[in-house]
Amino acid sequence: MKKLLFIITLVAFVASTAFGADGGNPRKGKHLFKKSCKTCHDNNGEGGEVTPMTKTQKQWDRLFDKQKHDADAWTNLSERDLKDIQQFLYDHAADSPQPQTCG
Ligand code: HEC
Numbered sequence: 131m132k133k134l135l136f137i138i139t140l141v142a143f144v145a146s147t148a149f150g151a152d153g154g155n156p157r158k159g160k161h162l163f164k165k166s167c168k169t170c171h172d173n174n175g176e177g178g179e180v181t182p183m184t185k186t187q188k189q190w191d192r193l194f195d196k197q198k199h200d201a202d203a204w205t206n207l208s209e210r211d212l213k214d215i216q217q218f219l220y221d222h223a224a225d226s227p228q229p230q231t232c233g
Pocket of ligand 1: 163166167169176184198203207215
């Protein structure tokens with residue numbers, strides 16, 4: 131019985147960390163967005179102003195999943211970083227429960 135409990139706990143733990151690593155970390159994403167995206171996307175940047183509200187959740191996912199952005203601009207960002215940024219933007223997209231204009 132003890133062994134079974136141990137296995138259940140172990141499985142639950144592994145499942146929860148696997149899930150946690152899959153979704154990005156929006157707090158880190160916010161920081162990274164300010165640091166890595168705002169350089170070109172503040173209100174007079176070369177890429178035009180971009181905020182989480184610029185797009186809907188679906189549009190953000192499309193942009194990141196299909197890597198539609200000019201690739202050179204994103205070379206300094208790891209896959210992990212992009213995942214975090216994607217999560218932040220998604221959480222505060224125009225059609226999200228908490229839209230945000232700025233990071
Ligand atoms: C080196 C400058 C630069 C950086 C850094 C940069 N961008 Fe851009 N971005 C651009 C330019 C220039 C455009 C517009 C022209 C284009 O699409 O090639 C653009 C376009 C966009 C668009 C509009 C694309 C569309 O199809 O509507 C979004 C959204 C966007 N960027 C988001 C981001 C995000 C998020 C980041 C950070 C992960 C980022 N950008 C980092 C330069 C940059």
